[in-house]
Amino acid sequence: MKIIAADVIVTSPDRNFVTLKITTDDGITGLGDGTLNGRELSVVSYLADHVVPLLIGRDPHRIEDTWQFLYRSAYWRRGPVTMAAIAAVDVALWDIKAKAAGMPLYQLLGGASRNGIMAYGHASGRDLPELFDSIRRHLDMGYRSIRVQTSVPGINAVYGVAAQPSVDGKRYDYEPAQRTALPAEEDWDTRAYLRHLPGVFEAVRNEFGPELPLLHDGHHRMTPIQAAKLGKALEPYDLFWLEDCTPAENQEALRLVRRHTTTPLAIGEIFNTVWDYQTLIREQLIDYVRSAVTHTGGITAMRKLLDYAAQYQIKSGIHGPTDISPVGMAAALHLDLAIHNFGIQEYMQHGAATNEVFRSSFTFDDGYLHPGELPGIGVELDEKAAAGFPYQPAYLPFNRLQDGTVHDW
Ligand code: EZ4
Ligand code: CO
Numbered sequence: 001m002k003i004i005a006a007d008v009i010v011t012s013p014d015r016n017f018v019t020l021k022i023t024t025d026d027g028i029t030g031l032g033d034g035t036l037n038g039r040e041l042s043v044v045s046y047l048a049d050h051v052v053p054l055l056i057g058r059d060p061h062r063i064e065d066t067w068q069f070l071y072r073s074a075y076w077r078r079g080p081v082t083m084a085a086i087a088a089v090d091v092a093l094w095d096i097k098a099k100a101a102g103m104p105l106y107q108l109l110g111g112a113s114r115n116g117i118m119a120y121g122h123a124s125g126r127d128l129p130e131l132f133d134s135i136r137r138h139l140d141m142g143y144r145s146i147r148v149q150t151s152v153p154g155i156n157a158v159y160g161v162a163a164q165p166s167v168d169g170k171r172y173d174y175e176p177a178q179r180t181a182l183p184a185e186e187d188w189d190t191r192a193y194l195r196h197l198p199g200v201f202e203a204v205r206n207e208f209g210p211e212l213p214l215l216h217d218g219h220h221r222m223t224p225i226q227a228a229k230l231g232k233a234l235e236p237y238d239l240f241w242l243e244d245c246t247p248a249e250n251q252e253a254l255r256l257v258r259r260h261t262t263t264p265l266a267i268g269e270i271f272n273t274v275w276d277y278q279t280l281i282r283e284q285l286i287d288y289v290r291s292a293v294t295h296t297g298g299i300t301a302m303r304k305l306l307d308y309a310a311q312y313q314i315k316s317g318i319h320g321p322t323d324i325s326p327v328g329m330a331a332a333l334h335l336d337l338a339i340h341n342f343g344i345q346e347y348m349q350h351g352a353a354t355n356e357v358f359r360s361s362f363t364f365d366d367g368y369l370h371p372g373e374l375p376g377i378g379v380e381l382d383e384k385a386a387a388g389f390p391y392q393p394a395y396l397p398f399n400r401l402q403d404g405t406v407h408d409w
Helices: 040-055 063-073 080-101 128-140 190-208 224-237 253-260 274-282 298-310 326-338 352-357 383-387
Strands: 003-011 017-024 029-033 117-125 146-150 185-187 214-217 241-243 265-267 315-318 344-346 358-360 363-365 368-370 379-381 398-400
Touching (some): 003 383, 029 080, 040 080, 117 128, 190 214, 190 224, 253 265, 274 298, 326 379, 352 358
């Protein structure tokens, strides 16, 4: 079999998505997701200008060889643009191989290790009544694990709170990136956040009881000692995890957090290779790997990363916000079903326009996702529908402290 075409398709139904479609001389097509929120066109260029010409004529079955070739032949290694482009190729090739085999991808990865994939959704509120309503709504939607984000007195616009006004009038939790010419400015005050959050979790536990798995995303804003303090303060509320408690380029910083708290830690949604995790995994400084299949080199690289993590009793918590396309989501679900060290899967639901462009076979029922039984990854792209939604510039917001200093978002 030979690759005869590789097309990069950009579409913006509810937000921008970058999809690679690889076609073989047998007429089989495969899809891969290369969406990098706020930097989509960089991946488009990397793919179209530098990767597609290398794919034509290659044997699509040689997935490992193609991965190693794209990673090593560029000379320049790692980085989110490169690794998203490699991921798009890798997932498209796995889709082709599984279609050629007539099996859903999870079968080629070793078959199902579980019946379904526990998913968590994003509840949020500006105050407790609004937050409780949002949690109840998510329970009604079928979620059995809930991420809790809240406004903080003294902070106007904070990450992850759906009901706060956004510049483009869209619900903020569906898409923090806004279709504005410049990134929207938000504000931040870590001390105010640290004072407020434990009381919110106490109230949520009192209202919803001890069993409901609760998660929280710190979104890279604390120093290690602040993260340690928060982890300790949240221990009575038994979190499933505390995510991105501190920016983690400095992996050693997690030693300090870990010494002080037994709150489980999840890190990695902005990471793109196993090397970003080397110290975190080897020293067991985290409990969950947050990488996206879309941003970490695809199925081939994620499988190796998660197998490495498994030796240290570290589990998966694959990134699944709306800026992972249904193609990237489906790829994650096949991996989730097959690996032994599955933890939980993030699942924010895409809007109607996105589901019109991407037709997916995966299901969500009573807290559990399943990738379905179609050959391949189980996603079709309607290219005519996609063409009706041209690219629109959009940026993620950024943060300033009260004195005007730029802070991590
Ligand atoms: O901010 O996907 O845990 N989920 C998250 C996401 C990220 C966005 C960035 O593109 O932190 O909401
Ligand atoms: Co996050």
